[in-house]
Amino acid sequence: MAPNDSAETGGGTRGTAAGRRKAARYIVPVAVAGVAAATIGLVPALASTGDPDLPKITAQELIERIAASDTERLSGTVRISTDLGIPSLGGLADAFVQGGGAGRGGASADPQERMTELASGTHTLRVAADGPGKQRLSILDNASEYSLIRNGDEVWAYDSGSDQAYHATADGSARGSGEKSAHPAPDGAPATPKELAEQLLETAGPTTSVTVDGTARVAGRDAYKLVVKPKQGGSTIGSATVAVDAENGVPLKFTLLASAGGKPVVDAGFTKVDFAKPDASLFTFTPPKGTEVTEADDAKAQREQGGGPDGKGLDKGLDGLFPGADQLGAGDGGAEDTKIIGEGWNAIAEISTPGGTGLPAEASDEMPAEAQQFLDSLGDKVTGKFGSGTVFKTRLVNALLTDDGKVYVGAVTKDALVEAANNAS
Missing domain, CATH: 3.30.310 (TATA-Binding Protein)
Known part of the structure; x- marks a missing residue:
């Protein structure tokens, strides 16, 4: 097992996250929640089969390995669980929506609304990526599947349960020039360990302690465990642990604990992962015959009008x-x-x-x-x-x-x- 090594999140560590904004550092709890929050425990499916014996590494070196990771191709299954301690909403959403259909305003495939499902409960996701222009995320339900697919400038979302789809077109030239697209790809809640880890490390500042706390096996891969804790007392956040692939620096598992104890507030990790090139068919989508398609502009207008x-x-x-x-x-x-x-x-x-x-x-x-x-x-x-x-x-x-x-x-x-x-x- 790798010994505990620590690093202050001072100049050297912050240098691995060029361009982070000072204001973001001051609101790190909100960023983590937006995981919360806004803001996600894994069940024994991710249990270790014995901690691997890996070369020693410092926290600074491990953070740099995450930042330097150039892995852009992967596919796999993620289990994600969130327990914010919020009572069940029950019929609360329906109280807000007059005839909107469970808060979806009749557009149940809209990612702006559907991705909020990850803010509570336990979910199984299938994820795939082939570079920055091709990604797919599917939320699996008992009898249906919700998929969000990006292929270049085309963004599709499809809910097999309601047979509804959402479509957006991103202006590639605007994205490349740094200008905001007229139809940007929809932002969703962080859903993979990498996204969660990046949000955490981007906002870490001098009030944060970072250590390496041994090793683990996650989804059949050797990993180091990076532990991030507040130095200050009085926070509701106890610690965040990121299991980092020892070979390629990809975060494989993210666990957020509350300072009051209990089961994880957010726990997301791969149960299966493959870093080979995914099949190209995963990133193509044609709406099935009879599918109700909502365009991005229409969905936005409906939300601005109140959803009903x-x-x-x-x-x-x-x-x-x-x-x-x-x-x-x-x-x-x-x-x-x-x-x-x-x-x-x-x-x-x-x-x-x-x-x-x-x-x-x-x-x-x-x-x-x-x-x-x-x-x-x-x-x-x-x-x-x-x-x-x-x-x-x-x-x-x-x-x-x-x-x-x-x-x-x-x-x-x-x-x-x-x-x-x-x-x-």
């Missing part, structure tokens, strides 16, 4: 729950109505909601009864110099919404949020 035929859809429901919710993910923390308190793993974003309004006092058109019950199951009433408010809790990210419309959010404890609100008063 009468305009009272998911967007309005979310805004009823959290006034100004559409502002929470915008930008990188530099918006005029957003201020970052602290840094690193203890960073807290202070956000001013439009109009300075808090939650509705009681169930109403903006706050359906189902939504009120859901919020009550998550929230704790708190008071302080700032006045009063409600803290909404998950195992990873907590948020304080004051009655005067301020939001304090971060991967920190409830007490830390209350202290931040008091200090800001």
